[in-house]
Amino acid sequence: MSFVYKKEIPSAEHLKELLPVPESCAGMRVRKLKEIKDVLSGADDRMLLIIGPCSADNEDAVCEYISRLAALQEKVSDKILFVPRIYTNKPRTTGEGYKGMMHQPDPGEAPDAFQGIKAIRRMHIRAMRESGMIAADEMLYPGNHPYLDDILGYVAVGARSVEDQQHRLVSSGVDLPVGMKNGTGGDTGVMFNAIYAAQHGHDFIYRTHEVATKGNPYAHAVLRGGIDELGRNVPNYHYEDLLRIAEEYDSKGFKNPAIIIDTNHNNSAKKHLQQPRIASEVMHSMTYEPLLKKMIKGFMIESYLEDGCQPIGENMTYGKSITDPCIGWADTEKMVYKIASMV
16 A cells, blocks of 8 residues: 555544634524525525635634624625635645645645644634634535534535535535535536535445435535636626526526526636626626526635735745635725625
8 A cells, every 4th residue: 555644633523622612603603604594595685705715824814804804794784795715625636736724734834634624623713703704615525524514604515526426415414505516617417416416315424424314405506617628718607608507407496596606717717806897797697687686696706815826935925825816805895895786
């Protein structure tokens, strides 16, 4: 075998004993989780913004960003509900590059998952305590979900993971809204199959047990565009795409049909400054089409303290992404107020 067993990672149960959720935060989470579910079900007509840095690489910068977001939330609370992005695991197409704080709690140092698993729980708890909000994270490793299952408010299954059986089955047992992205090639059939699987119960092996699930009625669609066989970006946020997808979605009889639009990735061709324009176009489409108004529930937005992105190295800019480029705080405020004005 070529595996080198470096350290045994603490169990989720042990980590929760070391880093428990404060009682006040636990109660807040119950209330906020209901709000998120109400938006997705249509009981609350606000727009959901899953917003924040591409990757959470620095605890202080992430928590400062989320504190600013909490102040902004108060100003648009009648129109918008924020779910901060605290993405601690990053999928890598080739396996190269920064894989997130869970792997590298310090991006400038060697990987250390033993410290990383503690660092991400500590950061999530701090963000909850300081902001009064609950965050989203990506389910890159389904077996790691129990480390954060008492903290999170939303889980995303990425374009590379959405066709994976384990992601779909674990999503069926998660008591959180789960956003299923379309595949990297733009295939929405893969996404719809994932939603179907997640909304139904299953019996399968998870971690060290045989488990049974009842299905997750809040599994829903996230449109992020795709890339064709020639490497060209194929967005799916235009009116014609949205109407076609919404009509197909509506015909399937899923519970709580909901669409979230990812304004970056292949929808923007990773041109992050296009995100405000994309959101405005989608909001305009919703104005004139009742089915889109009914089914589109919000946006995923990549935003941080500073605009753009930077390589890992010396003298890095505080609050600037080290993975995909993000819009900076000034543009974030403008984008949020624009969306609120169109709700």
